[in-house]
Structures are given as C-alpha cells and as structure tokens.
Amino acid sequence: MGKKRGQKYDKIIDAAVKVIAENGYHHSQVSKIAKEAGVADGTIYLYFKNKEDILISLFEEKMGVFVDYIKGKILDATSIEDKLYILIHMHLSQLEKDHDLALVTQLELRQSNISIRFKVNEVLKGYLGLIDSIIEEGKQEGEFDPDIDTRMMRQVIFGSIDEVVTNWVMKDHRYDLAPLAESLHKFLMKGLKAPQRMEEPR
C-alpha cells in the first residue's frame, strides 16, 4: 500500500484513521497524529503537504484499495444482477470490517472544509464510474430501464448505500451491516429493471 514512498507514509495514514476515529475530526491535531504514528510533528510535512493532504491521501489510499478490490470481485460475476449485488455487498462488508475507517469516511471526513469535500469527490469518481459502468452495461443488455438517466440511477444507488452505512455508523454499529445487502439489492434491482416487455405474445 502507499504509492508514495516509505513505511512512515503508511504509518501516518493509519495513525490518522485511528486518531480521527477516536477523537473526532476537530480534536485530531497534527501533533496527535504524529505521536500516534511515532514520528515528529515536522516529519509529517516531509510526506504530506499539509493537514488537508493527509485527509485526502487517507481517502485516496483507502478508497483505492476499496475500489480495486471490488473491481476484482466484479470481474468474476457474470450477470449484471450479480455485479450489482457484489458491489453493494462489498461496499457494506468492507466498511463493516473496519469500524474506524467507516466512522472516518461517513462522519468525520465530512466535517472538513468544503475544499476537501470537493477533492474527496474527485477521489470518489473512480467508484462512481464503476457504478456507472454497471448501469450502462445493464442498459445495453436490456436489463435496466434505458429511460432512466444514468447519473440519476447512480445517485440513487450510491445515495442509498451511503445512507444505509451512515445510519449504521450513527447507531454505533449496533447491528450487522452486510446482511442488509440483500434487501437493498432486491429493492434497487426492482427499481432499475427494464419494464417487463410482458405478455410478449408469440
């Protein structure tokens, strides 16, 4: 992990996740992150441009792994239906596996500057593009309603999953998240499905 060099880079990223999850965004000073990472304050600035950069890099790193992982899994799937299911299930199960990360991405990271949010959105684009490609494929194969705007579909899919995760985080991870994939998938499939060219009379 870590396209930039060195074990310290990764250490700092991981320290940031932990510190932010534990203390909340607004109480996560650079010095605290440095301490947790076992480096001097100044060292942070050898690896990151500024505090914002830690956050964005954090998101980039984690999101990169996340997207790559899901992409790999989706390759195995054959039907569009399965692909969507895998996406939803992976999204939920990946975050369920790492409470700290979930807390940071769903709640804490959103407390940052608008400018960070725009950059985070930039990073998200890889993932949103993945969703788009599934939708487009579904449309082309006649599985999904071609009349629904792809962007709208994607917003619904992402917005739904995101809201489900956020609710889970705000309820303190008190229930199992991944199992919700099934009914969420069922719902979204039904909504997305192309109108039944039913009664196709022969």
Place this chain on the structure above:
Amino acid sequence: MGKKRGQKYDKIIDAAVKVIAENGYHHSQVSKIAKEAGVADGTIYLYFKNKEDILISLFEEKMGVFVDYIKGKILDATSIEDKLYILIHMHLSQLEKDHDLALVTQLELRQSNISIRFKVNEVLKGYLGLIDSIIEEGKQEGEFDPDIDTRMMRQVIFGSIDEVVTNWVMKDHRYDLAPLAESLHKFLMKGLKAPQRMEEPR
C-alpha cells in the same frame, strides 16, 4: 416564522443562512452574522446560547417550516403514489427555491461537530417519520412490498433524494432540480411496489 421571540431572532437566523452560504461555515464568524443581521455581536447571545445554537436553531426553524409545508400538501393527495411524489417534489422544489439554504443544509451544516449532527438528526426525525408513515400506509394498502423493512426503505428514499440534492448543490445548481422528481419517483415506486400478483387468472 420564529417560535422564539421577535424580529431580531428571525433576522439573525436569516443572516446566518446568508453568511454561511456565502463564506462557508468556517469563515462565518459571529461578528459577520451580527453585522449582516444589523445587530451588535452581543445581541446574538441574547437570542442564542452560543454559535452552535444558531446553527441548530436555524435548522430547526427552516426544517420545521419545510416539514409542515410538505405535510400540508400531502394531506391533499389521495393515492400513496401521489403522496410519495409530492414529498419528493416538494423536497426538491423547496430547496431549489432557496439556494443559500440548500448550500447550508447539504454541505455547510455537515461540517459541524458530531454533537451538532446528532441534534440535526433529532430535528430530522420529524421528516423521517413522515416518510415512514407513507411507507407504512403503502404497505397496509398493499401498494408496497411488505417484505421490505421500513427503515431500509426510508433510508433508500431519503438517501436517494439527499444525494440528488447534494449533487445538484455541488454542481453549483447548474441544472434544474425539481424536474428530477419525476424519474426519481418513478424509480422509487418501482422499487417499492409490491410484487405483481400477476397472472391474475380470469
């Protein structure tokens, strides 16, 4: 508007929306809000406990009006389908009418403390309850699939709408928002609908 006392209370709330929309939450000093409202800095503290309280009250006020307005409109509707449509359309059109407010609720408000977010969630409950009641009614009338968990449905509905609005805000309100109600509604209805007891035998 304004269940608490006086014209100054409302003036400050409105000034806060404007200032926060223009400058972003983190650059919206109390003194700036006071100036915009045409009152002294200290006057703010006669009406609000602290800066946080301005934010929460702002949300309470605006959300209260918002929910009441939608509730009223929904009463007129007869079918569940219409009720859901009205909710979605109102949600979108209300926020489309007030760019500043949309900016504040979709982006700026979420930059605040977790503690504020929980209070905001508290306020949101009225609205989420409204969604729940539509879902329940739909289930009872056999319109919606009784197998889908109400909470899940609500998260999908709210999450979808919210994501659509946020995208619109982040795209700088560059397209019309309300018209999206139609396809969003269509999608959600399809997803929610009870399985067709098809093949109705003659």
Place this chain on the structure above:
Amino acid sequence: MGKKRGQKYDKIIDAAVKVIAENGYHHSQVSKIAKEAGVADGTIYLYFKNKEDILISLFEEKMGVFVDYIKGKILDATSIEDKLYILIHMHLSQLEKDHDLALVTQLELRQSNISIRFKVNEVLKGYLGLIDSIIEEGKQEGEFDPDIDTRMMRQVIFGSIDEVVTNWVMKDHRYDLAPLAESLHKFLMKGLKAPQRMEEPR
C-alpha cells in the same frame, strides 16, 4: 442605615454582600446583584455611579456601622487595656456574626482593582485612627512604650487582627473567632507595654 436615600440603596448593598459572598467577586455581575435586590439593572445606576461605587459604598456603609459601634463600646471602658481588648474583641465578634460580610471584606474585596483598594484604605482610615488614638492615649498615660512608633504599632495591631480573621475565613469559619481575642490581646499588650520601670528602689 444608608446616608443616601431610599430603601433600594440599602437593598442593593445587602444584595451585593450576599451575591459576592456566594459567587465570589469575579462572578458577581451587576445583573446578578440587581436580580438579588429585586430591581432592574438600570436602577443600580440611579443609586451608584458604577460597579466600583457599589463596592466602595458597601465597605463604607458596613465599616461605618462597625466603627461607630466599636467607638461606642470603647467609651464605656476605663483602662487602656480594656479599650484595646474591646477593640480586638469587637473586631472579631462583629465579623464572626456575619460570615458573608467577613468573606467579602477579607477575601473578595481584595480581588478588586488597585484603585478600589486605595479607596477602601481611605475608608479604613477612620478605624485606623481609632487604633492610633488608643495607642497615643496609652503612650501618654505611660502604659505603652513611647519609643515604638505609633504607625508601626498600629500596623502590628491591625495586621495581626486582620491576619487572624483572614485565616479564620480561609479555614471556612471552622472554629470560633471571638475567643481568640483574649490571647491576641494578651500578646499585643505585652508587646506594647512600656518597659517596666521595675523595682525602682527607693
């Protein structure tokens, strides 16, 4: 009581003593005193020039009564020894009777501006003059050592009593104060007494 007019004047003074004793000098806002006195904030300024003036007047009022009372008692005494005893005993017993007032004069009032302390000293002069007159009388009557500077004697007398009272206040009035008069008096008398023109042999 109250050389200035009106019951409100007295009410405010008494409220100030109570509020300061209860909340400490730095947490005794004018508005709190006004509330305790049952008047509006603005009313305070009809009777007192400013907050400082409340404090000084408070001290004047209470000190005036205090000094007059002691002066009266001392008139009854015949010997210098008795006069000093009465002064010490009255000083201690008067303050013991009013814990709030003791707290205010010994601790809280000293937290104020230097300028107030100078004015308080001005007010104290009446009392210090009383001590001086006892000393002078004692010297003239050959009771006290004429070689000791009167001002020094007065400082010792006042400083001793004051320190004893302050210690009692800081120890939360946990022991009886007035009984200490005896040994304090004994000590001071011994120190003040003129050198024994002992055994002057005939």
Place this chain on the structure above:
Amino acid sequence: MGKKRGQKYDKIIDAAVKVIAENGYHHSQVSKIAKEAGVADGTIYLYFKNKEDILISLFEEKMGVFVDYIKGKILDATSIEDKLYILIHMHLSQLEKDHDLALVTQLELRQSNISIRFKVNEVLKGYLGLIDSIIEEGKQEGEFDPDIDTRMMRQVIFGSIDEVVTNWVMKDHRYDLAPLAESLHKFLMKGLKAPQRMEEPR
C-alpha cells in the same frame, strides 16, 4: 533560578513580574508579557498551562528562593532572638530590594481568583512552617511563652510583617523598609517572651 526548563521559563517569569508591576494585574495581557519576554504569545503556553499558572509559578519561584535564602541565613544564628530578627529583617530587606516583586506579591497577586489565593497559600506554607519552627524552638528553650498558641503567634508575626510591607508598598515605597525590622522585632520579642520569672529572691 528556575527548576523548570530553560532560560525562556525564567525570562517569562521575570517579564510577568515587570509587566504586572507596571500595569497592574488586570491590564497585564499575556501578549504584553510575551512581548516583554521577547517570545511569541504561544510560547508562553509551552511553559505554562495558562495565565493563572504564570502567576502561581512566579510566586513559587520567587518564594522558593526567598525561603531558601532566609533559611540559610537563619542557620548562622545562634539565639532564637537572632533568628527571629533575621527572619524579619530578611523579609523586609528582600522585598525592599525588588520593588516590582513587592508590588506584585503585596497587591497584585491578591487580586486574582480565590483559587489562586489558595494555591498561593499552599506555597506560603513553607515560609509559615519556618516561622512555626522558630516559635516551637523558642517555646522549648523557654524563651517564648508556652501558653500562646503557635498558630496564633505565627499569624501575629506574619500578619504584622505583611501589614508593614503592604503599607510601605501602598505608600509608594517612600521610606526605607528594612530599618523597621528593629522596632518590629523588639515589639514581637516582647510580646512573645515568656513571663519573667522575676523577683527571684536572693
């Protein structure tokens, strides 16, 4: 001087004494002290927890030196009488040598919170203990009247010296302070002395 680290710590303490003496406690902003010390405002907080802590530390430092110095001098003395004289004389002469410090300890320090005053009292205990030990020794050696309560004696001694110093400060250091040690000592000795087992018959 300075049990805590470094030259900056001492610089800040000394700057605080000067600034407070010149401007009074309530007009001694942290930034003023920082400027006088030649450091940045923030640097203050690397050495002191908060503004209060500067005051307490200041008193601790100066008082520590003061007490150690007096203790050392007293060791040289043989008689109790001399010890008391040295204590009084050192107390007066030490403060006379540093007008700023005297102003701060006698007047400004007492304007602070009650909480500070309690901490100041804590620091004073070392000095008061020293007085106590002289008294106890005097009692044991039959020099001082064993019937007088040690605490009372100590309050008289400390209260007298303190009052003498405070008067000198409030009179703007317009006369020499140390010379007063003699008559103060004479007075206190007389008051403390054990009753003369006079008339020793031949």
Place this chain on the structure above:
DNA sequence: TATGAATGAGATTTCATTCAT
C-alpha cells in the same frame, strides 16, 4: 531524513453601562 521548539494569527463570548420608553 528527522526533529520538536517556536511561532502568531485569529475568534468566541462576557458584561458594565446606556438610553428609549
């Protein structure tokens, strides 16, 4: 590379006092 002491800008909130009613 790494350190960590030092920097200094910046904002919330309090509260004595005023003055229109």
Place this chain on the structure above:
DNA sequence: AATGAATGAAATCTCATTCAT
C-alpha cells in the same frame, strides 16, 4: 424613578506550520 434590551470592546488560548539543528 424605573426598566431591561441592546451595545461593543476586549483578551485568552489553540494549533497548523516552519526551520535551525
């Protein structure tokens, strides 16, 4: 005389970032 809503100046402390070592 009395009110109390409104004023607005003023100061502590935090923390991201730098730079000499």
